[in-house]
Amino acid sequence: MNRAIKVIVGLALLLLRPAYTADQWSQFRGSQAGVAADDPALPESWSATENILWKIDVPGLGWSSPVVWDDHIFITSAISAGQETPPTKGLYDPGDEHGKTKSSAVQRWMVYDIDFKTGKIRWQRELHSGAPPIPRHVKNSFASETPVTDGQRVYVYFGSIGLVAALDLNGKTVWTKDIGAFDGRSGYGMAASPALYKNRLYIVNDNATNAFIAAYDTQTGAQIWKVNREETESWATPLVWENELRTEIVSAATGKIRSYDLEGKLLWELKGMTNLDTPTPFAKNGLVYLSSGYPGTAPRPVYAIRPGAAGDISLKPNETSNQYIVWYQPLLGTYNTSALVYGDYYYTLLDRGFLLCHDARTGKQIYGRQRIATDTSGFTSSPWAYNGKIFLLSEDGDTFVVQAGPEFKVLGKNSLDEMSLATPAVANGSVILRTQSKLYRIARKAP
């Protein structure tokens, strides 16, 4: 085979190979920040009865997302022995305590492995039981951190009890580690998921007494390094960003965005986030996107940052970009949802039910605030996309289907009629969607 043919064959193979594997969704929002590989088997419409391959009841309460590896679906939950204050849909002022709620009931912190094909529980493990040492927001849960898997083990983190654990795919506990349970400034509980990169598990725990980011050995759970941070609370999952220059860990928080190298050395930082910070950083098109948008404050920034930054890259007054900040929008940040870059566009799902679209590379507005529907309770789940469509799951359990591209158009609404805050997984031609009490596998049924 001469060189030209080799190149052509190589290119053809590259084109045939999916950009990323469609049968795994190993972490919160998958490996592509909510974008799934196109697949004609993936559904565009469903209801409680239509295109549901199976549904199961999930005991307890957990707003963590499902993750998928081959025929394993992993989810977590906390089962209360008592009566918990039920969460209420919508964005609202919960009153004097701002939603802080303390549970004295014994909880059981659970991990489930569910058979992808049948929906049967393959195994379940109780990792801890007891009264939670810290409070939570009435809309949070004690199992809001999404597990992560490398196909050998599933790693779970329960910040409310400070427990990290690794289980093999047969459900055997490989190791557990107590890293401490700490209360945040507002007493809203924990939610930042662990991040996995090669043989290390990275955890951010921002709290009022001992905020830190730390790396743990995936085989043993041994702490490799730990760096303290001046933060008091945040819920953003850290991102391991493999860019053209290096691999770094980007973490958004109330005080600052920080990026660390893989040994915990601070590379760069950026001030200017809002006082409650939840959206997860993600990377696309060679840029990392960061957002923070508690609606009761301003600015509510979105930053797009190129690789290679060093030191303090904060914008100076009246600046909207600098050497590393490619673009900045002062009022585009979201409260709970993470944004989506799909194709050339950056989509913002505002928690109060609007979608906006910007050019992902320049930040230029493509379309402004578009109301998704007049009858929604708000959005907490992050958007996802495939087959040229964007999916927006409301707290009511309604998934709005919106066409991707420069023109806003709602194509449909798929209702499951139960409160939903978890971001679904998409794998093997199916959407794995978790509502408050159920887990659904949704796919086009063969005609």
Add this chain to the structure above:
Amino acid sequence: MPGKFAQAALLCAGAAGIWAQTLKFAPVASISLPADMIKVQGHSAYIAGAKAITVIDVSHPEAPKRAGSYTFPDKIWGFRVVGSLVYVADDLTGLEILDVSNPNAPVLRGSFKTKGQAKAVVVLGNKAVVVDHMQGLDFFDVSDLSKPVFQSSLFLDGYARDIALSGSIAYAVDSPTGFYVLDLAKPGPPDFAASLQAANGQVVAAGPKLACVPGRAGLQIFDVSDPASPTLASTLKTPGGAPVRVALRGTRAYAADGREGLQVVDLSNPTKPTIIGAYKTTDPARDVEVSDSLVFVVAGSGQLQILRETQ
């Protein structure tokens, strides 16, 4: 020696402050009941406390008498009295309309479940505007009290907090800083006549030429003599530091100033507001209403104090 000079200067300043306070108040009566907010109309005071509205007969202010009450499903965030009707912003239950024609036996006439949390309400004719934490401002046709009809909503950028009405001009505030003006008499889809990012509080009171926003910054005074171009005229740091609510009467603002009780502010010159009277309530002042020479102050979480202006 410098210490003595400083002390003397402080005494002088204090004396000037005392002499500036020309208004005096005398306690008339008080009554204990769950109380967060108050409105007064005619001989009735309407007290919102937690989930209930209680009507108090104040025709004899020295002997206020409890009439009827009505308990709603949720916490009352705001309310307005219009004639014999009380419009209530009742948290996630939404808009509630209470008939108080018979103050001893209030009757619920209608309700509408708003999409988000109802925080405040104003009414102009058949139009009710509900501050909705989720949607911004919700507009209703309340021609048929038993069936309020949702018409449209107007999004506020931050968390919608409060609305006040003067004539047909409504003033709304959101968190963190939004201050919005809209004319409810204007036909067609509702829209803002003006907005500015300058408010620093969660409630608003309005008069013909001024609007006040109490909050952590103090008492903000907005000049709204031209509603199309409102300006922040001044901010007064009150003795309590963070006034909770305020009532406007003519050129005076009566502020519920927390631990410092009632503060009366002269707004004749909105750019130079001056405290002209005060009354230290036993518990922190949380809301205030003025009717003729009487001042009604909600103090703590369980007391209505009635004061009379004595000079």
